[in-house]
Amino acid sequence: MLNKKLSQFLAICAIGSLSWVLVQNSWTESYLTGMKKESSVPAAAVQDRLHEEIQQAAEKYSEKPVDAVVDRVWKKTPGYNGIEIDVDKSYKKMKAKGKFKENMLVFKEIAPSVHLQDLPPSPIYRANPNKSSVSFIINVAWGNEYIDSMLDTLKKHHIKATFSLEGRWVKNNPEMARAIAKEGHELGNHSYTHPDMQRLSMQAAVKEIVDTNKVIEEVTGTKPALFGPPSGSFNDTTVKAAASVGMETILWTVDTVDWRKPTPEALINRVVPKLHNGALVLMHPTDSTAKSLETLITSIEKTYVIVPVGEALLEDRIRR
Known part of the structure; x- marks a missing residue:
């Protein structure tokens, strides 16, 4: 009877030790960390793709401002604002849905350097x-x-x-x-x-x-x-x-x-x-x-x- 109880005690200790080793094992730690990282990749990837799509749209829609000039033929000609996408604001506007939508792009106008009042x-x-x-x-x-x-x-x-x-x-x-x-x-x-x-x-x-x-x-x-x-x-x-x-x-x-x-x-x-x-x-x-x-x-x-x-x-x- 004593031997049987001793055997059960030793078995429990062995299982506990093995469990402790598995948890503390560097390979196990790396595996669990990897699982955590793997589970977060899809959301991050979606956000990265969204940002990339907005950046591509920014290149497509960007127009430089036009300075006011005194044209040789048309004389005094006013300037015209350029336009570009506000990437940060567009990203914040779309990231809740995690999907690029062209109609949600946020634009901003860029003033020229030379204005009508600067001309003679x-x-x-x-x-x-x-x-x-x-x-x-x-x-x-x-x-x-x-x-x-x-x-x-x-x-x-x-x-x-x-x-x-x-x-x-x-x-x-x-x-x-x-x-x-x-x-x-x-x-x-x-x-x-x-x-x-x-x-x-x-x-x-x-x-x-x-x-x-x-x-x-x-x-x-x-x-x-x-x-x-x-x-x-x-x-x-x-x-x-x-x-x-x-x-x-x-x-x-x-x-x-x-x-x-x-x-x-x-x-x-x-x-x-x-x-x-x-x-x-x-x-x-x-x-x-x-x-x-x-x-x-x-x-x-x-x-x-x-x-x-x-x-x-x-x-x-x-x-x-």
Whole structure:
């Protein structure tokens, strides 16, 4: 009986010793550690693949910013923001699902090094050619009978234009000037008496611009930042006069020539084929423009976003 109990005791000790050896054995420790590592590999691998896919997308979608320049042909041209993917924010946004989704990418815009305000005085004919925008410049010194109709059409399509107002016209038509401003349209300066600006001295040019700004601000509460010389007549003195009071001189790239009273069809056929990124379209309150404006808007919006000139000159990218 004693021998039997002794044998059982020795067997228990042996099993215990063996168990202790197995647990403490370096091979066993390595095996268990390996199992732990192996169990964590799939999750880490998924995260690594996700990060890699986002990095690949970042290379695909990256566009460098474009500096503002004084172009030999197009003169002063605003810059345009670049764009790149914010990898860290995109990763954080997607990692909960552990799956790459293109519509969850987080983008950020990168500003250029040279801005419009860094450039010397020069006229502006268009926005940046990378910007898929088109802007309407409506010069107003007459044509009151067509303005309400044009405002209605613009409002119907949620379009904001740049109305370049003659100072003398604003003085004589304050209610109409206020109506334009109330609709949220951008107000520009079209001189006070509609002179041939290139024939004026610096002093006279500044007076035309300042007097117009004054009356527009008194009537509408808005101080214009853009100057549109009448008939597009200007010289270096004109541009410097505008710059001296903090204004940009704005011209155009597409002319409706609506003062010649073309048919609406002729006006549309003249304008639409000439449109391009950053186009500034010149028009006036005329019967031709009032009747063709709706078709013009719907045609343009198939390809471009219609924004006021001031917005077109910003470096912000167009988001459709």
